[in-house]
Amino acid sequence: MNSNEKAANYKPAKDRVKDLKLAIYRLQKGRAHTKETKVTIAAVAREAGVSTALIHNHYPAIAEAIREIQGRSSRAIRDVKHQDLIAERRKSAGYRQEIEALRAKLASIASINEVLLDENQTLRDKLKERKVVQMPLSHPRR
Numbered sequence: 001m002n003s004n005e006k007a008a009n010y011k012p013a014k015d016r017v018k019d020l021k022l023a024i025y026r027l028q029k030g031r032a033h034t035k036e037t038k039v040t041i042a043a044v045a046r047e048a049g050v051s052t053a054l055i056h057n058h059y060p061a062i063a064e065a066i067r068e069i070q071g072r073s074s075r076a077i078r079d080v081k082h083q084d085l086i087a088e089r090r091k092s093a094g095y096r097q098e099i100e101a102l103r104a105k106l107a108s109i110a111s112i113n114e115v116l117l118d119e120n121q122t123l124r125d126k127l128k129e130r131k132v133v134q135m136p137l138s139h140p141r142r
Helices: 003-009 013-029 041-048 052-058 060-070 074-128
Strands: none
Touching: 013 041, 013 052, 013 060, 041 052, 041 060, 052 060, 060 074
8 A cells, every 4th residue: 555545545634523523413413324313422433434532532622522412521520520529528527527526525524424423422432331421511512
């Protein structure tokens, strides 16, 4: 195969983009030569007479346009996932703050509990001793 025959198989990028856009248009309008009904990268490639790899590797804007038509644009999906991640991070930060507040409250309650347990033990010891007489307090306990 000489270089003239090889060059005859290749189209300039401008012409190829035009062919791909026309293939997309024909698929959308239901006038595809290949009788395809869905707009997919494979369908556009068959309609334009190229490989899917050519669209993915050399025409990423066309591939993205096809994904947008399908409703699954990689940018849109990425943006939605990013927003979900931000929302989950906010929730997580709120939960961490709540956990810290509950831990502080638990420490306070545990301290009060220890004081009450000690006081309870003191009162039990007083009840066991017959010689111990409780004196009335001059000011009430809190």
